[in-house]
Amino acid sequence: MALIVPDVSEEDWACKVYGIVDWHTATLVDMLQHRAKLSPSMVLYSLLDGDCNIVDHLTSTQLNDLAATIAAGLHHFGKEGDRVLLLCDNDLNYISAFFGCIYAGMIPASGVHIDVMRSDERFEMVANDVQPKLIIGPRKILADYKASHKELNCKPIWVPLEVLFNAKNKIAIRGNNHDVAFIQYTSGTTRNTRGIELTHRNLIFNLRHQAKSYEYLDEKYSGLSWLPLAHDMGLIGCVLLAIGCGGECMLLPPKYFIEKPARWLQALSRYKVGMSGGPTFAYNLCTKEVTDEEMQHLDLSSWELALNGADTAQADIMQRFCRKFSAVGFKARHLVFGYGLAEATLTATRTQRRVLPKFRSFSRSALMAGFAWPSINKFDRRELISCGTSLEDQKVVIVDPETNMPLRNGRVGEIWITGPSIAKGYLNRPEETEEIFHAKIIGQNESYLRTGDLGFLLNDNLFFSGRISNVITLRGKTYDPDDVSGVLEAACSDIRPNATAFFLADLEDPVSITVIIELIKKPVGSFDTIAQIAYEIITKTYDIWPKTIVLTRPGGVLKTPSGKAQIARTRKALNENALPVIKRFDYEVPDLPPPLTYEQARVEVEKWIADATKEWDEDVKELTREKLVNREVDSELLLNLRRDFESYFHIQIDPSEFMVACQNYNDLCNLLANQISVTVS
Template sequence: MALIIPDDTEEDWACKAYGIVDWHTSTLVDMLQHRAKLSPSMVLYTLLDGDCNPVDHLTSVQLDDNAATIAAGLLHFGKKGDRVLLLCDNDLNYISAFFGCIYAGMIPASGVHIDVMRSDERFEMVANDAQPRLIIGPRKILADYKAVHKDLDCKPIWVSLEVLLNAKNKIAIKGDNQGVAFIQYTSGTTKNTRGIELTHRNLIFNLRHQAKSYEYLDEDYSGLSWLPLAHDMGLIGCVLLAIGTGGRCTLLPPKYFIEKPVRWLKALTKYKVSMSGGPTFAYNLCTREVTEEEMQELDLSHWELALNGADTAQADIMQRFCKKFADVGFRARHLVFGYGLAEATLTVTRTKRRVSPKFRSFSRSALMAGFAWPSTNKFDRRELISCGTSLEDQKVAIVDPESRKAVRSGRVGEIWISGPSIAKGYFQRPELTEEVFHAKIVGQDENYLRTGDLGFLLDNNLFFSGRMSNVIVLRGKTYDPDDVSGALEAACSDIRPNATAFFLANPEDFASITVIIELVKKPLNSYEEIAEKAYEVITKTYDIWPKMIVLTRPGGVLKTPSGKAQIARTRKALHENALPVIQKFEYEVPDLPPPLSREEALIEVEKWIAEETKDWDEDVKELTREKLVNREVDSELLLNLRRAFEHHFHIQIDPSEFMVACQDYKDLCNLLAGQISVSA
């Protein structure tokens, strides 16, 4: 029986009538206890092995009992409000340990992935930041980590789950709806990991509205996840969602998926799961690595919600996935795209269930200039996918990050969000919390979360177009590394999926573009041919010239535990000769004129306008609003002037802004100069 979720207008009545947890007042303790009382013998979680066979399970009443026992044990070593670092594998221990902390009124810190590369480094980073009173996990894992990390500054108490599960008593502290439930450490895509304080209110609101958007209101939810439990999408979007919807969740440890991607699809087939997902690279791995022989064993017709919401969803990859697996029952309408981030609990926007995704072609050059215009040229095309509309009771705005003014539909800007899902802030970072979580749009009093992501709205649908900290701005154009990576992967099958990095090797030198490319184990082409192909794609598609292309073995592009490229860490590792480099190719960069100052740009613009309009009957210097209104100046000539300027200077201009500026010669010159000056 699924958890019935009422409309807000029915909230109080429905909660009294059905005993449903209310996001306004309830906590995660209420949510699990409600599930244990309603469906005590229901199997919430089933753990699979590498052959996709069940090896362990956990019912709702067992989880409730484990949590209450662990909570009593924890309170022998600490007190309510203490922080506890979770150090568990991707199995059912993680879930019991997490809820044990919640039941004890302690604050678990989630974010350490023990079975990924450089896990020791991440463990120290999280432990030094969270300063936990306790570190808990299975005895074997604790022993291994404690032997290496004896001198942590916080001097934690290491307590095994075996000891905690032997506690004589049981306890469950409800907690405060607006208090911190746990600290989720970010994946560290663009910067060092940070702890995000999520409240019970944040979590139950987001879970409730996720369920509503998926239409899991009065039917059973069946999910399958291979995502790390220490990651927000794995923990909140799979583990907690199962309790919130009254459904079942099957867990395939991430290592089994990475070793052999077809295991994910085999598990979906075997257990007839309706909901599962992951980042774009997961779909790409399946498309490239699942063989025709393996396809014969698959049936994906039950997979009604194939989620994609952890990174840039590259349209060509998703379209190839749909085409390859169409013969085994997969349909494009099964895809559900979304946008989310840990700072907003998890989900921000979501496309509709059973509706084919919106693949839209935009002008790549226009996007780089900040405008979402349709593509009219197959050589200037970037395909994006709608991330859907906002969850109810939340707002998504697109804002100019410098002026902090909202921009209109179709303009690219920073994505800002407000609503009950927005986390309390960053752990022990008050100044950064104020800057990121309490931003205000000019003319509004409401607080917004600054995501640091770029995007735009069309028909209330959000389109994600890049991360501000990763993009490179060259001569007024914004280049998104994810877009460059997608173009390279599509052009050469010897490039590993989700395994390229594009950045300035020297932030002070705008001609120092470096491209790192991981190759498959046995490339079909020579290294020289691969580098030549990559160079051709970058120069012809983007009109930029890399100074160096670096080919590496697997592991050359450093990634987060969820598989997203870490540009800053990769750049640093390259400088320190810490990457598995195969070969480097260096190139001569053409001598490009330096960027113009505002004054130089004005001079250049006035000279260009004079030359371009020398045959006009009307002197453009005498341009006024009255002449435009009275049609003394041909507006078609002005449109031609804009097009000629765009063609000459290789930029894009908003037509409406151009026509407003055309009411005065000085304003027109200032607008055009702003497009080609260093401040553009």
């Protein structure tokens, strides 16, 4: 039984009868203590080895006791409110250490992944940012890191877990619902990692709605995760959700999945797990690397919630996954998609369980111009998947990031969110917190979180379409690197999954488009052939010309611990000759006419209109609102005028804005000129 009731009207009754926690007032200490009281022998976590055998486990009572013991030990070295950096493997020690800090009234910092590339670099960045009083973890791990990082400016106390396990007393400080529970460091996809202050209220509200939307209020939860425990989805969406829902979460250390993706599916099959998931690249790896022989031993019929987060390149990948694994019991209706980010605790939107996902085709050129319109041919088609609807008691809106004005359904803009899941802010960054967490829509007083992500709404369903900091804007159109990556991977099997980067090498030079491509270990095609395929695909699909294509060995595209490309860091590493380059190809970029200023565009527009309307009976310069209302002007002519203009100048125009502008010739010219010009600062 879930610990978190679904409806406000039931809270008082349920809390009295069952001792169920109320997200308005409870803390994580309440949540674990209630679980230990209601289900003392329930196995919450089981740890798997490389053969998917269970090698360790924790019951709710064991975790409650361990947390209280560690908390008592921590108070020999620090006090309530101190920050503690977790430095553990992806095993049960991480969970015990986390709750030990929570029970001590201290604030754990999560976000250091010790078994990934460049973990030392990330550790130093996080440690110097969070300034922990204590660093805790197994003795061996602490010794290794302490020897390598003697110059940390925070001068922390390094405390082995082995010492804390031997504390003689037990304590549990409940804390306050509005207090910071822990600090989750971002993955660093679009900027340097940031510490996010998440309160108990943020967490329990989000868990409550996850439990409800996944229908685990009365049904027993069974989950499996290979995700890093230092990542928000691994820690919140798996570890904490198991306590809130009541059930076992099996943990497969990430290294075992990366070494052999089939292990994930083998564990799901062996233990008949109902809920598991990961980023799109994980499904892609399984589709490409699970062999026919391994398939013979799989049974995925029990996997009823296959979770996947927002990703612009996911539609084709997820459809291929469904086709391949349908033979072993997997069904497309078991896919559950969502959108979320650490700044919103975890989940912001989600699709419904047991409902077929909404794969929708849109015009790529229209999306690049800011409109979610149907595709008109297969060459212009880009498939996206609905990320579902907003959590109850929260709100998702689409906003023009330049004007802070809300956009109507079908317009692409920045995703903004408000509600109880929105974190307190960034640690020690008051200016950024004010800018990102307290944004205001023009004419409203409510504060919103600016996500930095692009998307649009259709029938209350959110579609994610890219990240603002990653997109390249050329001649009024935006190009999404994830879209380019997906198109390239589909075109050439020698390109590694989730392993291309597309960016401007020189931010001041709009024609310095660079593409970095990681190759599989033993490519079939020659390097020249692979580069030529990539060049032709990009020029034909996007009508742009790369200046440089770089082929690299694995590791050429820098990634977050969860596998997302870090464009800015990859660009920097390329400029510093720090990537494992195999071969570089440079191309001549065609001379394109310079973009028009507004004044030049106005001249061009008036010439074009004059020529396009010369056969009209009505003088276009005499357009008025009255003539439109009285139908003195043929609306079909105006419709064709818009389409012809879009075709001639290769742009997209909002039909409603166009019709409003048609009430006045000057307004019409102004609208069209702004569409094809650039602002000169």
